[in-house]
Amino acid sequence: MKKQLLHTPDGVRDIYREECVKKLTVEKGIRKVFRTYGYEEIETPTFEFFDIFTKERGSVTTQEMFKFFDRDNNTLVLRPDVTPAIARCVAKYFMDEDTPLRLCYLAKTFINNSSYQGRLKEMTHTGAEMVGEDSAAGDAEMIAMVVEALKSSGLKEFQVELGQVEFFRGLADEAGMDEETQENLRELIENKNIFGVEELMKTHPMQEHVRKVLMELPQLFGSLSDILKIKDMVKNERAIKAIDRLEQVNEILKLYGLEDYVSYDLGMLSKYKYYTGIIFKAYTYGTGDYLVTGGRYDKLLVQFGKDTPAVGFAIVVERLMQALDRQNIQIPVKTVNTAVIYRQEDFKQALKIAASLRSQGEAVQLIQRNLEKTEEDYCRSFMKGPVRRLFVVEKGGETVREVYISEGQEEKK
Template sequence: MNRQLLHTPEGVRDIYGKEYARKLAVEELIHGKLRLYGYQDIQTPTFEFFDVFSKEIGATPSRELYKFFDKEGNTLVLRPDFTPSMARCAAKYFMDEDVPIRFCYAGNTFTNTGNLQGKLKEVTQMGAELIGDGSVEADGEMIALVVESLLSAGLKEFQVSIGQMEYFKGICTQAGLDEQTENELRELISGKNIFGAEELLTGRGVAESYCRMLLKVSEHFGSVEVLGEAKELVDNSRSLEAIGRLEKLYHVLKSYGVEKYVSFDLGMLSKYHYYTGIIFKAYTYGVGEPVVKGGRYDRLLGYFGKKAPAIGFVVVVDDLMSALERQKAHVGVEDDIKILTYHASDYEEKLSKAKALRAKGIRTALRPMTEP
């Protein structure tokens, strides 16, 4: 026998037994919270046409996609991200809908990255998308739903960090940065590489006053007070409006009673270019990656022919499970299975008993009696 057949490829793993039971229980708790907010289940294909995740849409880089071909020669990809699929689906089936649409979903995503650093290439994600509502109240609903979903899963100590793409973009426009420079700068600031960002701006001849303004973006993080500090450093309308929206959002979150779980970080800039307004990530100790990622993508549906604002988030279930494990916040699962053993002579009797127990909701397994 080829022993290699027993192993999984790098970046994927088997989950079974109690671990999988706990994972299913967490998914059920989160799903219950999403439905409680009025979100309806939707299922999209595991693979899509390549163009759904193309560079123009600003999704996952092509080099990180699992690509293959169908019989007609079309390039297909395993989904690396749910949001473009949700946008495509909304445009296809709700093109003429003018009332808000609420989707929720669960499934696996696939990212073909070489630099794993312990990360999985296949992960389970659960999420929600609110399409057709561009209000700050919609922003508040999504972040409140993130908080309540994590609490329902058993996570107690976490923080939802909120950023605003428009604040950064407003300064970039004011400074006259071209698209390439803006994208390079975004990556450097997002990675907290301030020395690299400074070198880039100096090398591109950006005025010193704008350099200071752009480099300061990474320092605007913490409680709601940082919004006032950030406002004082800019004078362009786009950035000022972005701060004003965050201030309104904070009041909405206070109405939900979740403000203690929230902080702000204007230096948090997503790698996904389809985000247009607020972005947010939920962090907790014991896990290096965010357990929730989300944001507003008001122009993404336009690529599929439907002009509509939208906002959404995903819970990275595998990372959440790691956090719950390390924080010893286990979700209780029923582990008791009643075993009924039988001989050929009393099989009918034991089967009848098993059926009666199952009818009462008692997990029951039949097992043949082994001969001594």
């Protein structure tokens, strides 16, 4: 029974000591990037009413939510996605705001994944949302922040893939597909299942030029020039506008000098139904999933009463940390502490030493000495943690010795 008390539930984990410091350092660097672009911090509750994240909002399925009841029998959920929560918040507090809002956040999300998936159920997301502007410049600003945020963590080799859900939806509507057929086709294209797409096409009548373009979607990825080859085959105005928007964003990214970080994939189609235009994901090696996901969601806020466009993204911090670790990228953090060891009668002098060191910005632990422990005992125990320098106070404070601990060796001074 006691052993069970030490374990965490499936899908969550403890983070401590150096790993925790590194995570906080990476988060701090990313949020600094957001601030340099003029984004303001926002926090939303960890749990909200169930209706905020229903199917109509395009978030996760009800089976993937952690649901519970309050004392008034209202159904509540742990936040599975930050974007709908921020949309609610903006509609509540900024209903009459007509200038673009730039908001950023650091928040936990909770998704009740199946245990066999091996995914964490509690994740840290940090991201940004631009509300009130529908422009290629706004889209490009999001991509620029993604690139700079990932670079701030120390990551060097990564790629941001851009897609356009309007391209697919325009073609699917022209083909006369109902919602269920569109969703089946979306999954097949997203999974690059060429044969599955071909089989579905056989069972659904449509114009030949639409069929040809839909058949090409699983393979439409690469540079922008690779994507533009399909443009002449498209007659649907909605799909053409989607391609035009990607071209506009590409031109702006050239001005940022970031075009080398970007590739394109018209077969990338998010399961989140609130996306209405450009979507994107960032990938690197060392992790099997995306680091960043985002896109434009111009019709989400209207569901909360404020009809305004928006675009945003979220960085999954745990996946970023995994990639940094597997790529052996060092995160420069200060984890060195100082300890002042004293006997009870030497506390006054020990406190003076600690106060002086703390005023210089050092991290100091005050430790009353256990007389049954030797100095060597303390040195051995400190090797497991961040303490690398000791001050040993003795004889009423008349004697103060420094002891340095380095790579398993204790050096006295």
